Amino acid sequence: MTTNILKPKDPLAIASELLDILNHGALSLMISIGHRTQLFDVMANLPPSTSDTIAEAAGLNERYVREWLGAMVMGGIITYHPNDRTYELPSEYAAFLTRQATPNNMAVAMQFIPVLAQVEDEIIRCFQQGGGLPYTAYPRFHEVMAEDSGQSVVAVLDEGILPLVPRLTANLSEGITVLDVGCGGGKAITKLAQLYPRSQFVGVDVSEEAIALAKSHTEALGLHNLTFEVQDAANLNFQQPFDLITAFDAIHDQAYPDQVLKNIYENLKDQGIFLMQDIRASRDVHQNLDHPARTFLYTVSCLHCMSVSLANNGAGLGTVWGEETALEMLQDVGFQDISVKQLPHDPMNNFYIVQKNTD
Numbered sequence: 403m404t405t406n407i408l409k410p411k412d413p414l415a416i417a418s419e420l421l422d423i424l425n426h427g428a429l430s431l432m433i434s435i436g437h438r439t440q441l442f443d444v445m446a447n448l449p450p451s452t453s454d455t456i457a458e459a460a461g462l463n464e465r466y467v468r469e470w471l472g473a474m475v476m477g478g479i480i481t482y483h484p485n486d487r488t489y490e491l492p493s494e495y496a497a498f499l500t501r502q503a504t505p506n507n508m509a510v511a512m513q514f515i516p517v518l519a520q521v522e523d524e525i526i527r528c529f530q531q532g533g534g535l536p537y538t539a540y541p542r543f544h545e546v547m548a549e550d551s552g553q554s555v556v557a558v559l560d561e562g563i564l565p566l567v568p569r570l571t572a573n574l575s576e577g578i579t580v581l582d583v584g585c586g587g588g589k590a591i592t593k594l595a596q597l598y599p600r601s602q603f604v605g606v607d608v609s610e611e612a613i614a615l616a617k618s619h620t621e622a623l624g625l626h627n628l629t630f631e632v633q634d635a636a637n638l639n640f641q642q643p644f645d646l647i648t649a650f651d652a653i654h655d656q657a658y659p660d661q662v663l664k665n666i667y668e669n670l671k672d673q674g675i676f677l678m679q680d681i682r683a684s685r686d687v688h689q690n691l692d693h694p695a696r697t698f699l700y701t702v703s704c705l706h707c708m709s710v711s712l713a714n715n716g717a718g719l720g721t722v723w724g725e726e727t728a729l730e731m732l733q734d735v736g737f738q739d740i741s742v743k744q745l746p747h748d749p750m751n752n753f754y755i756v757q758k759n760t761d
């Protein structure tokens with residue numbers, strides 16, 4: 403079996419394809435800049451405008467804005483009207499590139515490209531010498547992750563994710579205890595605490611930076627049913643077991659995922675539920691050839707998820723550990739009742755609904 407996607411072997415076509423890759427790589431970086439500078443949001447509210455007008459409306463330097471606009475026009479995202487030298491963000495693109503478009507704002511994920519590129523030198527050293535990089539090596543990681551989670555988890559939590567678990571919303575309304583492992587910036591658990599005031603919520607993360615970010619997000623909300631703690635999930639320390647434990651995109655990059663899953667099992671009440679969101683892919687490379695985010699997944703793994711685990715002499719499972727490995731590892735710690743569900747329009751994630759049965 404060959405694992406190559408069939409492509410024309412004509413040298414000119416190959417060169418042209420590689421040039422396209424160069425252009426697209428450059429464009430992803432410029433889309434990230436457009437998001438961070440709010441240029442897309444500003445342009446979505448302007449009629450076709452000159453670079454001067456756009457720069458002024460965004461409070462940015464015109465010369466830089468004009469060069470960015472050039473890249474966007476070349477990338478086919480922004481339309482240029484040469485007669486009056488105006489630029490326009492078509493509504494079809496605004497629907498995927500503005501904050502108003504949340505949860506469909508794809509500019510959010512583009513930020514991972516520059517976040518990852520920042521560690522290129524260190525990762526090359528890892529290629530040569532092994533080892534990995536700690537979370538602290540990635541400026542803005544937790545901030546971008548929290549923004550991404552705001553779209554991929556929080557926006558679909560109430561109407562999409564929670565109903566995947568039978569009776570869960572009813573139980574949350576009545577009042578249960580919930581732990582979120584690897585909560586990062588805490589957006590998901592905060593949303594849950596807001597929605598279900600009778601339940602008690604705790605978010606833990608090993609990163610002090612992530613917990614500080616989570617606390618800063620929630621301070622103004624004055625929630626009395628939510629706390630955050632810096633804790634290593636490989637050494638979870640709670641007096642009482644929980645009714646529900648969640649892990650959103652937080653198991654595959656663990657240094658000791660087997661230990662973390664064992665701790666989750668032990669910190670669940672009998673009949674308690676573990677809800678694990680993790681990457682929907684196979685551990686076999688050739689099974690992922692049609693995955694819509696295939697190259698991105700292996701890249702983010704190599705430059706981040708696998709590396710942060712290896713930094714602690716960990717398992718280095720990587721982003722593409724696969725449904726097969728996930729199921730085996732859940733079963734190894736004693737979970738027997740596992741179902742895997744998906745949400746329509748979310749090709750990236752599996753939702754593992756795991757019940758602890760001790761009989």
Ligand SMILES: C[S@@+](CC[C@H](N)C(=O)[O-])C[C@H]1O[C@@H](n2cnc3c(N)ncnc32)[C@H](O)[C@@H]1O
Pocket residue numbers: 537547548551555583584585586587588606607608609612633634635636649650651652655656657
């Ligand atoms: C990919 S991020 C996901 C964060 C968050 N759940 C979200 O969806 O935005 C993984 C998180 O797991 C945390 N983490 C990694 N190892 C951990 C450990 N041993 N104990 C607790 N948290 C850990 C990281 O600090 C990071 O915030």
